[in-house]
Amino acid sequence: MTQHTLERAFSDLDFAMMSRAIKLAKRGIYTTAPNPNVGCVIVRDEEIVGEGYHHRAGEPHAEVHAMRMAGEKAVGATAYVTLEPCSHYGRTPPCAEGLIKAKVARVVCAMVDPNPKVAGRGIQMLRDAGIEVQIGLLEQDALALNPGFIKYMRTGMPFVQLKMAASLDGQSALSNGQSQWITSPAARQDVQRYRAISGGILSTSKTVIDDNASLNVRWDDLPNSVQAQYLQEELRQPVRVILDRQNHLTDALKLFHTDGERVIVRSDGDCIPLLDSAHQIDLSTTLKRISDEHHINHLWVEAGATLASAMIKANLVDELIVYLAPKLMGSDGRGLIGALGLSAMADVIDLNITDVRMVGVDIRITATIKRNEIR
Structure with missing residues (x-):
């Protein structure tokens, strides 16, 4: 699938929300290293119900901040994330597991995580749980973040x-x-x-x-x-x-x-x-x-x-x-x-x-x- 064909699969709302997630991720550029800069926006019925970014290594990831803000409104919502949600236990629990527990219906990832500990496993975990996952929206912008x-x-x-x-x-x-x-x-x-x-x-x-x-x-x-x-x-x-x-x-x-x-x-x-x-x-x-x-x-x-x-x-x-x-x-x-x-x-x-x-x-x-x- 070409980049042009890929982008046609997303709506104007998708573009707007991923752009917002990327803008949020940039807030961490002076504080987050060596971890990646990541932003997340959760949308339900075309309204933002939660958002956040990763502040510092060892602290909650972007998805966690967004899910805490969304609360029960995350059920059936779409989560826009600039990087594939993690699937492993490190200093924090896996975000893919958190999104599953929050019962989101759809996850849009800008890019796959190049970390060998993740590298598609987070996406597969979400899909195995019945969550729709789309990848590649504003990927070049996401690559430039990290x-x-x-x-x-x-x-x-x-x-x-x-x-x-x-x-x-x-x-x-x-x-x-x-x-x-x-x-x-x-x-x-x-x-x-x-x-x-x-x-x-x-x-x-x-x-x-x-x-x-x-x-x-x-x-x-x-x-x-x-x-x-x-x-x-x-x-x-x-x-x-x-x-x-x-x-x-x-x-x-x-x-x-x-x-x-x-x-x-x-x-x-x-x-x-x-x-x-x-x-x-x-x-x-x-x-x-x-x-x-x-x-x-x-x-x-x-x-x-x-x-x-x-x-x-x-x-x-x-x-x-x-x-x-x-x-x-x-x-x-x-x-x-x-x-x-x-x-x-x-x-x-x-x-x-x-x-x-x-x-x-x-x-x-x-x-x-x-x-x-x-x-």
């Missing part, structure tokens, strides 16, 4: 966003290393928002030392729109992962005197030693390990040209977030990306530009890498 959760469940690796900032002529710093500040306060607020969404921030000891960076989420620097919707204590601090192969970090740095978990990747000692055959940090293995051990499925990378090029060459970047400031710094500045070892135009890395917008006076470009294999 890039980290989905990628980790499918591949065991985190969704990686690489952030870079440069002048309009592509320089990330002056020749003497000065770079504060290339971008505007509005762009730096935008970066705080991305940090808050992620489960972890990856950087290098050089970046931390050069900027004396704390790499945490600073409440006062978040956009007003975020501060208006959340309490400060609701927002989580991402895990800060620092690559420090030569053990340059010292306790005097801000990194060690600000809230939030830290993971230091070093060549020896009691930290994570992950070196490849060339005695460089094995980036792929590092990302896999920190994802598994620290429950990071969405990783935000802030670092200089060397790590940026290494991540790209290792084919570990899912999305580029590039801020371009209306400044010129000259060819004697420091470039945005390190050497990629290219010698032919056929090997140049092509990008898909997915979004371009102004953030303050700066341009923010969002892009993905076209090629499946980076040489």
Whole structure:
């Protein structure tokens, strides 16, 4: 069945209610990780009788909030859920079982849960109980809600966003290393928002030392729109992962005197030693390990040209977030990306530009890498 044929199977009310469920799910983007963002709307006789979203891991799921609100009005109703209801016992009971007990008549799921513990079992449980189940309404919107959760469940690796900032002529710093500040306060607020969404921030000891960076989420620097919707204590601090192969970090740095978990990747000692055959940090293995051990499925990378090029060459970047400031710094500045070892135009890395917008006076470009294999 094509997407067009699939969408014709749904009514205007179905579209409206799933759109509302997706909007509800977005309320959890700063609080829910590593769990997925999920929204649920329960409708009976074309009226909303219950709705909710998943707030935080370990707390009730979206369906539970919606069913509590609906009460007995859930009987014979339709539940719109952005992700297949879970079918297993974790920190909370299975939502599919709850919907069965609530006696809903129909469940519309935007997408199947990629978690191997679910993966269609919730849908089958509902159907076995005599509940009508339809799948695929606004699936692309639902996929966009949880890039980290989905990628980790499918591949065991985190969704990686690489952030870079440069002048309009592509320089990330002056020749003497000065770079504060290339971008505007509005762009730096935008970066705080991305940090808050992620489960972890990856950087290098050089970046931390050069900027004396704390790499945490600073409440006062978040956009007003975020501060208006959340309490400060609701927002989580991402895990800060620092690559420090030569053990340059010292306790005097801000990194060690600000809230939030830290993971230091070093060549020896009691930290994570992950070196490849060339005695460089094995980036792929590092990302896999920190994802598994620290429950990071969405990783935000802030670092200089060397790590940026290494991540790209290792084919570990899912999305580029590039801020371009209306400044010129000259060819004697420091470039945005390190050497990629290219010698032919056929090997140049092509990008898909997915979004371009102004953030303050700066341009923010969002892009993905076209090629499946980076040489």
